Amino acid sequence: MLISAPKNGGETLQEVCFCVINSCEMTKLPLRCRASTQVRTLTPTTAPILRWTSPLLSNVTRFLLCSAIAHARRRRLSRPPSPSPPVTPAVFVSFAHHIFTIVSDLCCQRIHQMYGSDGVNEDSERTAFRKTEKKYKLYYDNNKSSKKKKKPRPVDLSEVIDFKSVSESFTRNNDVHLPIGVSKLECQFDRPVFSLDKCPGFYFIPEALSIEEQCRWIKESLVSFPQPPNRTNHNAVHGAIHDLFNAAKDKRVLVEEEKILLPGEEDAHTHKWEWATCDELSGNTNTSKSISASVLLRKLRWSTLGLQFDWSKRSYNVSLPHNKIPDALSQLAKKMASPAMPVGEEFQPEAAIVNYFASGDMLGGHLDDMEADWSKPIVSMSLGCKAIFLLGGKSRNDEPLAMFLRSGDIVLMAGEARERFHGIPRIFTDTENAEIDCLEKHFSGEDDTCYLEYIKTSRININIRQVY
Numbered sequence: 001m002l003i004s005a006p007k008n009g010g011e012t013l014q015e016v017c018f019c020v021i022n023s024c025e026m027t028k029l030p031l032r033c034r035a036s037t038q039v040r041t042l043t044p045t046t047a048p049i050l051r052w053t054s055p056l057l058s059n060v061t062r063f064l065l066c067s068a069i070a071h072a073r074r075r076r077l078s079r080p081p082s083p084s085p086p087v088t089p090a091v092f093v094s095f096a097h098h099i100f101t102i103v104s105d106l107c108c109q110r111i112h113q114m115y116g117s118d119g120v121n122e123d124s125e126r127t128a129f130r131k132t133e134k135k136y137k138l139y140y141d142n143n144k145s146s147k148k149k150k151k152p153r154p155v156d157l158s159e160v161i162d163f164k165s166v167s168e169s170f171t172r173n174n175d176v177h178l179p180i181g182v183s184k185l186e187c188q189f190d191r192p193v194f195s196l197d198k199c200p201g202f203y204f205i206p207e208a209l210s211i212e213e214q215c216r217w218i219k220e221s222l223v224s225f226p227q228p229p230n231r232t233n234h235n236a237v238h239g240a241i242h243d244l245f246n247a248a249k250d251k252r253v254l255v256e257e258e259k260i261l262l263p264g265e266e267d268a269h270t271h272k273w274e275w276a277t278c279d280e281l282s283g284n285t286n287t288s289k290s291i292s293a294s295v296l297l298r299k300l301r302w303s304t305l306g307l308q309f310d311w312s313k314r315s316y317n318v319s320l321p322h323n324k325i326p327d328a329l330s331q332l333a334k335k336m337a338s339p340a341m342p343v344g345e346e347f348q349p350e351a352a353i354v355n356y357f358a359s360g361d362m363l364g365g366h367l368d369d370m371e372a373d374w375s376k377p378i379v380s381m382s383l384g385c386k387a388i389f390l391l392g393g394k395s396r397n398d399e400p401l402a403m404f405l406r407s408g409d410i411v412l413m414a415g416e417a418r419e420r421f422h423g424i425p426r427i428f429t430d431t432e433n434a435e436i437d438c439l440e441k442h443f444s445g446e447d448d449t450c451y452l453e454y455i456k457t458s459r460i461n462i463n464i465r466q467v468y
Helices: 013-027 047-053 059-075 089-114 122-126 128-136 163-173 211-223 244-249 278-282 293-298 327-340 415-419 437-442 446-455
Strands: 182-184 194-196 199-205 253-260 269-276 289-292 302-306 308-310 315-317 351-358 363-366 378-384 387-391 401-405 410-413 422-427 458-465
Touching: 128 363, 128 387, 128 422, 163 194, 163 401, 199 327, 199 415, 211 244, 211 327, 211 378, 211 437, 211 446, 211 458, 244 293, 244 446, 253 278, 253 293, 269 278, 289 293, 302 308, 308 351, 327 378, 327 410, 327 458, 422 458, 437 446, 446 458
Parallel strands: none
Antiparallel strands: 182 194, 194 199, 199 410, 253 269, 253 289, 302 351, 308 315, 351 458, 363 422, 378 410, 378 458, 387 401, 387 422
16 A cells, blocks of 8 residues: 655556555545545545645646546456556656546536536436426437538427516416416516416516616626636636636637646646737747637636635635625615515625526536525526526426526526526527527627627526525
8 A cells, every 4th residue: 555655756657556546445435526535535545645746736636636546446456567667756747647637538527417418327317307408408410411500409399488478468468367387476576577386486587687787797797707706617727817708809818837846846836827919829938738718718607706606515615705796786686586585684695606608508407505594585697598497396306397588587596496406408599599689789889799799609697695
């Protein structure tokens, strides 16, 4: 068993691999790319390996190496292979990079499963929620011989609830004959609020935001909300990124300058990411990695406002630097939350998660259950392309209801509704179904072209929460 690794080498690469695998046999680590495989949960037999690698590897790589250890355990190798040259720090870095690549693929597979990949296990495949997700998911006709643009497979939308049509009919005719299971909430609000008879605590407010408000919050979501100290999905790899949207607009490139030193030196692994123009990049010979801002913008999946959510622990981390929810957004959330609030109480926005969807993206069935008081609603604002929202039951085996979400719609989920699985299986980016004509008109100015190009194929969802 490898208890410590000498800095000058000595163990062979195969011996290190064997010790990693052997350590796994004793740690009994599960194959999960989540917090349970982080260093803080490892037993002493594995910890020395991670202590040795810590001067050489970033936190992300160490985390993935832990996952690799768990993956290796499944292979049940019982003896080391034939001898090979001793392991030096440089060789181990190469080995760790190889592990990083393998486990990155594993993580991607897990993420694709979470966001709706077909590669799910049989149990989840059998659930009613999963079947409905697949029913509405975006699929393309598999015609490899055709050189024409791929066409989405047609999908039956006849069972999807359309609250826009319900609201228009009600307003036009004061129609008391609403669809079965749908009711209008009697409350002091300046527009119709609808509820579902079988889902207490769920409220739908069609066209709650004016077109001007929609444009404002689209801009804020792209320019302001990803700004540090707010965190995004890019933090794990690139650290805090400033001015992402403006950098994409200016066609800039994010460049990493790094220097790897030997163990024992003051900084074992230093790196710095900075924006550069294409001309500057071509003349810089010290850069090792680069990625365009436009690619990073398209890969932006979430940002967090207010109290920061720690995705690895699935909890709020009050120790992380953060700004308060912007006042204008806070006031809007308080107003919109009022139909779902207990009498005499006011909603207190403390955190928000902004989700960014591109064509083909999904959000698998999940619960929003990390806030202390479920009687307080989640205020969910939809912006951009139309989507399908699924609202299920307390089990994935309960068949969900499907409904359209358009830009400007707001959904409230409080009380019992917070216990129900929900998700987004589909967004519509084609001209016929996206329904963003009004946004296109308001983003028709020369200065707004970049916003229009983004939102034509995207959806943004702002979820505002009261944490305590």
